[in-house]
Amino acid sequence: MDKVEIKNLPVHVAIIMDGNGRWARQRNLPRVEGHLVGMESVRDIVTTTRKLHIPYLTLYAFSKENWKRPKEEVKRLLELLEIYLERELPLMMEKGIRLNILGDIKDFPKKVQKRLQETMDKTKKNRELWLNIALSYSARKEILRATAAIAEDYKRGVIKRINERAFKKYLWTKGIPDPDLLIRTSGEMRISNFLLWQLAYTELYITDTLWPDFREEAYIEALKEYSRRDRRFGSIKEA
Structure with a gap:
C-alpha cells in the first residue's frame, strides 16, 4: 500500500460483507468459491x-438467520472459518491483532467453539487492532439478552439505575466504541439485524461492489468519503 493520508479517519469501522454468492x-x-475469495478480502481489509x-474493525460474517441456509453450505462455511482461524493466527500475533467474537458461540459445534476460544485467548493481549467478528449474531437477540440481564441485576440491587451508559455494559460490544462508519457491500440498502443499538449515529456507506471484489482501493475510497462527512450527532453546526 502506498502512503495514504486521510484526515479524520474513523476509530471503528463495521462492515456487512455481502455478495459472495452473487459473485x-x-x-x-459454486457458492463456496465466492466465500473462498471473500476470505482473501477479509485478509486484505484487516x-x-x-x-x-x-x-x-467489526465484520459481520454469519448471522443467526444464516443457519437456515442449505446444510452443505453451512458445513463448508464452518470449515472455512476453521481454516481462517488457523491461517490468520500468525498474522494476528505478528501485527498485534486481538480477536473478539460477537454472538452465540455456543451455537457452533464443539470443535469450532474450541478453535474460536483458543484464538481469542492467544490474542487477548494484542493491542494494535481489535478485530470483532460477528458469528451467529442477531442484534435483536443481543438487545433482548442485555435487557433481561440488566433487569435481573436491577432487581437484585447490583445496579442502582438503568440508563444508556449502564445498558451498553450488557451488550456483546461492552468496552468497544460504537462504529463511526458502516460499510455494506453488494448495494443492498438495509442493515440486516446488525448492531441495531450501536449504529444510532453511525455514518453509512453503501457500495455496489461485491465482497470478493472489495479490496484496499475500494476500502480507501469509503474512508475518504467518510472523512468528508460532517457528523453532528443530532445537533447543528455553529456558524
Whole structure:
C-alpha cells in the first residue's frame, strides 16, 4: 500500500460483507468459491485497517438467520472459518491483532467453539487492532439478552439505575466504541439485524461492489468519503 493520508479517519469501522454468492453465480461457480475469495478480502481489509492504525474493525460474517441456509453450505462455511482461524493466527500475533467474537458461540459445534476460544485467548493481549467478528449474531437477540440481564441485576440491587451508559455494559460490544462508519457491500440498502443499538449515529456507506471484489482501493475510497462527512450527532453546526 502506498502512503495514504486521510484526515479524520474513523476509530471503528463495521462492515456487512455481502455478495459472495452473487459473485460466484455471475461466474457460474459454486457458492463456496465466492466465500473462498471473500476470505482473501477479509485478509486484505484487516491488513489495511491495521496499516492505517484504525483501532477497531467489526465484520459481520454469519448471522443467526444464516443457519437456515442449505446444510452443505453451512458445513463448508464452518470449515472455512476453521481454516481462517488457523491461517490468520500468525498474522494476528505478528501485527498485534486481538480477536473478539460477537454472538452465540455456543451455537457452533464443539470443535469450532474450541478453535474460536483458543484464538481469542492467544490474542487477548494484542493491542494494535481489535478485530470483532460477528458469528451467529442477531442484534435483536443481543438487545433482548442485555435487557433481561440488566433487569435481573436491577432487581437484585447490583445496579442502582438503568440508563444508556449502564445498558451498553450488557451488550456483546461492552468496552468497544460504537462504529463511526458502516460499510455494506453488494448495494443492498438495509442493515440486516446488525448492531441495531450501536449504529444510532453511525455514518453509512453503501457500495455496489461485491465482497470478493472489495479490496484496499475500494476500502480507501469509503474512508475518504467518510472523512468528508460532517457528523453532528443530532445537533447543528455553529456558524
